[in-house]
Amino acid sequence: MFLRLARLSRATTSxxxxxxxxxxxxxxxxxxxxxxxxxxRTLFGTEEIRKVFDDEAYIRRCIDAEAALxxxxxxxxxxxxxxxxxxxxxxxESNLDFERLRHETEIVGYPILPLVRQLxxxxxxxxxxxxxxxxxxxxxxxxxxxxxMKEGLDIVERLLKDVIKTLRELSEKYKDTPMAGRTHLQxxxxxxxxxxxxxxxxxxxxxxxxxxxxxxxxxxxxxxxAAGTLSSLGSGDDGVRVRKALAQxxxxxxxxxxxHVARDGIAEAANLLALIGGTMGKLALDIIIMSSxxxxxxxxxxxxxxxxxxxxxxxxxxISSEVILAASKILRSNAGLVLDGMVADFERASGPWHLExxxxxxxxxxxxxALSQTQFALSGxxxxxxxxxxxxxxxxxxxxxxxxxMGLAPYVGRQRAHDIVxxxxxxxxxxxxxxxxxxxxxxxxxxxxxxxxxxxxCNPENYLGSSARMVDDVxxxx
Numbered sequence: 001m002f003l004r005l006a007r008l009s010r011a012t013t014s015x016x017x018x019x020x021x022x023x024x025x026x027x028x029x030x031x032x033x034x035x036x037x038x039x040x041r042t043l044f045g046t047e048e049i050r051k052v053f054d055d056e057a058y059i060r061r062c063i064d065a066e067a068a069l070x071x072x073x074x075x076x077x078x079x080x081x082x083x084x085x086x087x088x089x090x091x092x093e094s095n096l097d098f099e100r101l102r103h104e105t106e107i108v109g110y111p112i113l114p115l116v117r118q119l120x121x122x123x124x125x126x127x128x129x130x131x132x133x134x135x136x137x138x139x140x141x142x143x144x145x146x147x148x149m150k151e152g153l154d155i156v157e158r159l160l161k162d163v164i165k166t167l168r169e170l171s172e173k174y175k176d177t178p179m180a181g182r183t184h185l186q187x188x189x190x191x192x193x194x195x196x197x198x199x200x201x202x203x204x205x206x207x208x209x210x211x212x213x214x215x216x217x218x219x220x221x222x223x224x225x226a227a228g229t230l231s232s233l234g235s236g237d238d239g240v241r242v243r244k245a246l247a248q249x250x251x252x253x254x255x256x257x258x259x260h261v262a263r264d265g266i267a268e269a270a271n272l273l274a275l276i277g278g279t280m281g282k283l284a285l286d287i288i289i290m291s292s293x294x295x296x297x298x299x300x301x302x303x304x305x306x307x308x309x310x311x312x313x314x315x316x317x318x319i320s321s322e323v324i325l326a327a328s329k330i331l332r333s334n335a336g337l338v339l340d341g342m343v344a345d346f347e348r349a350s351g352p353w354h355l356e357x358x359x360x361x362x363x364x365x366x367x368x369x370a371l372s373q374t375q376f377a378l379s380g381x382x383x384x385x386x387x388x389x390x391x392x393x394x395x396x397x398x399x400x401x402x403x404x405x406m407g408l409a410p411y412v413g414r415q416r417a418h419d420i421v422x423x424x425x426x427x428x429x430x431x432x433x434x435x436x437x438x439x440x441x442x443x444x445x446x447x448x449x450x451x452x453x454x455x456x457x458c459n460p461e462n463y464l465g466s467s468a469r470m471v472d473d474v475x476x477x478x
Contacts, residue, residue: 035365043323045369052151053361059101061144062115063091064250066131069140069223072245078238079130087131090123096296112137134225134232134239138260138348142222145360146252149269150219152364153211156273159371160208166378167201170194175471178390178461179297180399183234185289188398190392190460193297193383195467196286198474203279210272218265221247224258227347261344263357266356267335274335280374281328284321287377291318296387301380320377327370334359334366397435399460401425404439407457411448420444434458 034040039466041050050055065089074084096118104114114130119363120128132140180187223243230239247254259265290297300318337359341352392399401421408417424438424445431438436458439445446452456462 015235018392021332024173025203030140033362033371035362042420043369043373044327045365046372049152049155049365049368050263052148052155052256053364055098056143058148059096059098059111059115061147062112062140062241063094063119064147065140065143066116066119066135067091068143068249069135069242069246070130070133072242072249073130073133075237076241078233079133079241083127083130086127087119090127091119094119094122097472110137110141112140115140134242135223136226139222139224142260143250143252145266145356146219146222147250149266149360149364150215150252152368153215153219155368156276156364156371157208158209159375160204160276162375163371163378164201164204164208166375167197167204169380170378170383171198171201171471171475174383174385175468176391177383177385177388178464180392180394180460187395189465190399190463191404192464192467192469192471193388194383195464198471200279200283200286201281202474202477204276205474206277207272207279210275214265214268214272216253218269219252220255220259221250221252222255222258222260222267224260228258228260230258261347261349263338263342263344263353263356266360267338267342270338270356270360270363270378271335271364274331276367277328277331277370280324281368281383283374284318284324284328284377287321287381288318291321295391297384297391299384300377301381301382307383318331318377320373324373324377327373331363331370334363392460396433397430397460400458400460400463401436403463404435404454404457407453408445412444 003448004395036050070079070087070311071084073079074081096115101114101118104117105111108114116132120131122128123131171194173194174197175192177193178190179193179196181189181191221243223239223246224230225239230243233239233242238284244254246252287298287300289295291299298363299316300320302316337355341355344352404424405414405417405421408420411417412420421439424435424442427433427438428435436455439454439458440451449457
């Protein structure tokens with residue numbers, strides 16, 4: 001609901017206007033936001049999602065709401081039967097004066113009164129007097145926003161499915177590919193790369209489930225009138241009948257009560273996007289670290305000059321992951337804004353609702369952009385399985401200290417086994433020797449276990465636990 005219509009005109013300066021070539025001629029460089037910037041826009045969003053939330057789309061959704069309201073009221077016998085179709089036909093054929101709308105919005109503070117004035121004129125004296133019948137500004141603005149969210153969620157869902165499909169393929173392909181598992185950025189225990197991908201995948205699977213569930217809570221029609229009571233349509237059932245018919249006209253859910261000061265549905269949608277952003281951010285951070293020269297385990301898809309440095313010719317920076325990481329932080333920040341917007345006073349808020357005008361469209365643009373970057377990075381991810389294996393063995397068996405401890409514990413007890421292996425690990429590090437070599441020098445160990453058994457325990461490739469089974473369990477989720 002971000003209205004450039006309501007922006008104050010900028011003062012002109014003597015600074016020359018810079019323009020760049022575009023498919024539609026020339027576009028001025030003057031954006032104050034990266035997501036609308038002519039330079040950065042393709043990094044942080046897509047044209048598809050921008051068209052859902054731009055000014056033209058928003059006003060069109062407001063018009064859709066007014067037309068649907070008229071049809072619903074005609075069908076319910078609240079206004080003459082022919083008025084709804086006539087209003088719909090007229091407004092669909094209308095050409096608005098956007099400059100007038102912008103100017104009047106600047107004065108009023110909201111675009112609906114200026115819009116209704118134009119629509120009433122367009123519809124003529126007879127039909128025009130029924131435009132916006134019994135409604136209030138926030139009814140129309142909320143409906144427009146929910147319709148945008150509905151379309152935006154469809155795009156998010158489609159991209160989620162793409163990412164899920166790609167992660168399923170990676171999880172299956174690398175299910176048995178061993179690598180070092182790391183905690184506190186240090187070797188912990190062996191895992192597989194397929195296991196790591198399946199952990200990422202499981203988060204996206206839950207997000208897809210959340211998205212489906214929230215539609216019935218977030219995609220609610222709004223029609224309540226001045227204070228939400230629908231008193232403008234009388235004390236009978238006309239109001240609730242119209243609201244139900246309006247929901248059907250627009251493909252939205254019919255709430256049990258007006259929700260214009262109960263913004264949990266909007267907040268849930270924005271927080272879902274933040275949750276998706278959190279999962280993408282975790283994935284991106286893993287890729288950034290794993291693609292460092294010291295690890296060299298993965299790399300983003302190669303595109304000539306992508307991630308290049310202006311001064312270091314050898315650089316191949318993980319650009320998509322960096323953008324995703326930034327996007328995830330923006331989404332979490334916006335989630336806080338819409339939560340603040342929930343704290344509304346009495347039966348019509350005196351301000352916090354405006355936070356949604358910034359946070360909701362931006363969150364959708366940022367989330368879709370990040371999902372697109374995630375799909376790009378994963379679908380062409382370069383995986384260096386040999387380097388993963390080399391890194392796994394780089395600590396000379398230390399990564400499976402737990403395996404040796406658990407193997408020795410039945411003979412000497414867990415705590416004594418821990419102390420023995422701890423001492424062997426210390427000797428391995430200080431003397432640059434393998435863990436196996438240090439263990440074979442300890443009589444307390446060799447009297448209990450054979451060299452062959454110790455060698456098996458010291459091989460990281462033998463200590464993968466239930467990782468493969470867990471991957472299969474994640475892949476079994478539809």
